[in-house]
Amino acid sequence: MRREYDESDARVRPNRRGSRPRSKRRPAHEDAVPGTIVGVDRGRLTVHLEADGTEVIAVKARELGRRGLVVGDRVALVGDVTGAEGSLARIVRREERATELRRTADDADPTERVVVANAHQLGIVTALADPEPNPRMIDRCLVAAFDAGMDALLVLTKADLASADALAAAYAPLGVEVVATTMRREGDERTIEGLEAVRERLADRTTVLVGYSGVGKSTLVNALVPDAGRATGVVNDVTGRGRHTSTSAVALELPFGGRIIDTPGVRSFGLAHVDPEHFIAAFPDVAEAAAERCPRGCTHESAEAGCELDAWASTPDQRARVDSIRRLLASRAQADTY
Numbered sequence: 597m598r599r600e601y602d603e604s605d606a607r608v609r610p611n612r613r614g615s616r617p618r619s620k621r622r623p624a625h626e627d628a629v630p631g632t633i634v635g636v637d638r639g640r641l642t643v644h645l646e647a648d649g650t651e652v653i654a655v656k657a658r659e660l661g662r663r664g665l666v667v668g669d670r671v672a673l674v675g676d677v678t679g680a681e682g683s684l685a686r687i688v689r690r691e692e693r694a695t696e697l698r699r700t701a702d703d704a705d706p707t708e709r710v711v712v713a714n715a716h717q718l719g720i721v722t723a724l725a726d727p728e729p730n731p732r733m734i735d736r737c738l739v740a741a742f743d744a745g746m747d748a749l750l751v752l753t754k755a756d757l758a759s760a761d762a763l764a765a766a767y768a769p770l771g772v773e774v775v776a777t778t779m780r781r782e783g784d785e786r787t788i789e790g791l792e793a794v795r796e797r798l799a800d801r802t803t804v805l806v807g808y809s810g811v812g813k814s815t816l817v818n819a820l821v822p823d824a825g826r827a828t829g830v831v832n833d834v835t836g837r838g839r840h841t842s843t844s845a846v847a848l849e850l851p852f853g854g855r856i857i858d859t860p861g862v863r864s865f866g867l868a869h870v871d872p873e874h875f876i877a878a879f880p881d882v883a884e885a886a887a888e889r890c891p892r893g894c895t896h897e898s899a900e901a902g903c904e905l906d907a908w909a910s911t912p913d914q915r916a917r918v919d920s921i922r923r924l925l926a927s928r929a930q931a932d933t934y
């Protein structure tokens with residue numbers, strides 16, 4: 597059996613480039629070109645080259661093994677990197693990820709997926725109506741952002757249909773940045789208002805948009821990136837849900853610096869992979885109250901069990917938050933029994 601070339605061989609024969617041993621040594625690919633994955637279509641990946649922004653179609657090289665590649669991954673390419681029609685490059689390396697946004701299908705299903713890599717910020721897109729906002733979904737996304745070490749931005753869309761005030765007031769105390777957008781129609785012309793505040797928070801960083809189908813993620817991306825050309829859908833009159841218009845994640849360059857990643861709508865944001873400790877830590881006001889008032893080792897399950905959070909919560913928003921955390925903990929506890 598042929599032995600794998602390893603570091604000890606390198607020490608024995610230093611500086612002998614050009615006389616490579618005929619072993620299964622992994623090629624170093626020092627000439628590989630760096631880029632970022634901006635689209636994944638089954639085995640075909642679209643990579644944006646760091647040097648000049650050329651978009652190259654590539655496949656995963658054998659040596660990457662089972663290592664997954666997702667939008668946002670920083671990679672190194674060899675082969676035909678011209679981006680010419682019909683050309684194909686090979687991805688030979690995946691750089692270490694700064695962040696990973698992960699989710700499970702639901703809390704009881706531990707199968708975990710990395711949604712995107714290297715994003716700095718999670719843009720939680722919530723429509724104020726059609727579909728109805730769901731604070732529990734927002735809370736789940738906040739936990740996921742916290743767990744991934746990402747900042748959270750709450751984008752409230754469709755402010756033409758309902759007021760943003762209540763949700764903005766509920767989340768501002770958590771230190772979550774909140775922006776609201778409104779679509780105006782004039783004939784066939786559609787414009788989105790409220791984009792200045794959105795641009796300010798997106799500039800020079802990578803933001804991934806998540807939310808239910810039909811909340812307006814792709815509409816927002818089209819408004820921010822003039823030639824994005826993302827398809828947008830209609831919201832079903834009966835269910836109030838979108839129709840899953842976007843089917844895969846795509847990263848786009850923002851004209852004012854930074855990147856935005858549009859993702860397909862999700863039905864839920866499973867947190868089976870998240871340490872329950874992180875549930876409460878994602879809500880700074882509750883976390884502080886828990887640290888100050890709750891008995892050591894408190895599970896925060898109920899006042900009867902000694903939890904002081906009910907006594908602390910004096911406003912409806914605080915009570916809603918405590919309630920939400922308890923639900924998250926309960927659904928997570930169920931998941932643990934599987």
Ligand SMILES: Nc1nc2c(ncn2[C@@H]2O[C@H](COP(=O)(O)OP(=O)(O)OP(=O)(O)O)[C@@H](O)[C@H]2O)c(=O)[nH]1
Nearest residue numbers: 754779810811812813814815828829840841842861
């Ligand atoms: N009234 C109103 N409608 C909006 C607004 N923003 C988006 N829409 C509409 O909402 C519908 C769905 O928008 P999309 O951008 O396709 O939603 P999405 O979140 O990308 O949906 P998926 O790709 O299925 O996840 C479209 O018909 C949009 O025109 C808004 O601010 N107000």
Ligand SMILES: [Mg+2]
Nearest residue numbers: 813814841842
């Ligand atoms: Mg979409």
Ligand SMILES: [Zn+2]
Nearest residue numbers: 890894896903
């Ligand atoms: Zn407690």
